[in-house]
Amino acid sequence: MVPPEPPPSPVDSVLDLAPVVPVLVVPDASAAVPLARALAGAGLRAVEVTLRTPAALEAIRAIADQVPEAVVGAGTVIAPEQVAAAVAAGARFLVGPGWTQGLLAATRGCPVPFLPGVSTASEVVALLERGVREMKFFPAQAAGGTAYLRSLAGPLPQARFLPTGGIGPANAAEYLSLPNVACVGGSWMAPADAVAAGDWARIEALARAAAGIRGPASAQV
Template structure:
């Protein structure tokens, strides 16, 4: 069932989230005690919008810890697969949701919760379904696997009113190529929070990666960043 216009969360809320920086870190947390020092390290590097995925059992309590103790962070939930994921994350304090694909059920659930949703798409049909339900800021996922920059360029004309946050396989080196596209508001990436750095508690390394991410939008496709 399509989302009714009266229930739609304004797209400006998600676009505001995208305005905080060129990269939204895609965070996988295995140990809840890592959540706060990791978020603090990212904040120290000027990255305040954090996507904590539900790929591990620690994801939900990590969101709750960050939301409770670090209100200056804009913590969201990733890997939202159904309405229950959205409900539990909203109760934990998530301020936005990200899904790997799009279904009307997930869209409707997020609208009912007043939880801004960044829906994942990989095809033109999925874009049309998301647009029909009121979503025009979308996540291209998995970006590199489905065509990446070439696909986004081919969509520029038929979907001129759609903007994107490509995620999946994007690196520090490839991010400037995506960010150079006019319809790309930001990118999602896991390179800001390397698993080995989290395991080692190397928060200084994560802060350095966060700081470096701010230059990516201006780095240009030919940069070695």
């Protein structure tokens, strides 16, 4: 008898999977699998499905079951009860636009990593005090962009960020050049019209270009 395959192992750090994490709003779960295959096949292994539509958990479940090359996560996690629901659906990481004591408590002991959202130095310090080292910086452009993140790198070098919000192909490399930025999040590689039309070839081409974005070599650490 062939032994059953073990479940996927937890993701140690989603920040190290690819330079760009696609942030997806999936209105129809039937698009989830071909969308994830196009993104992962182009080199964007981490796929964040935001919990903004009724189809989100079904989409996460479908990707987890049918696209083993992708590491699917749940985004826009804002309530404690969403933590268990997302993990049960197969999410291998969780991302929030912010955080509360209740949300952190719900993720304590969670089998998958949680990236809480921050936009101020005080929030970063508060999370570091609680042992959290990896965070989402949101909304990145509106909260100060690369200048703000560069200012945080000196006094808070132990914090690593996934900036999201207002980031696209024109400025992604600038973010990736910062020593405290491991990857960025965005949705430009999965435009809504391409998803609606099932234009997976277009999405794969955009994702391949995104996977090739790097910051200037001289600025990397």
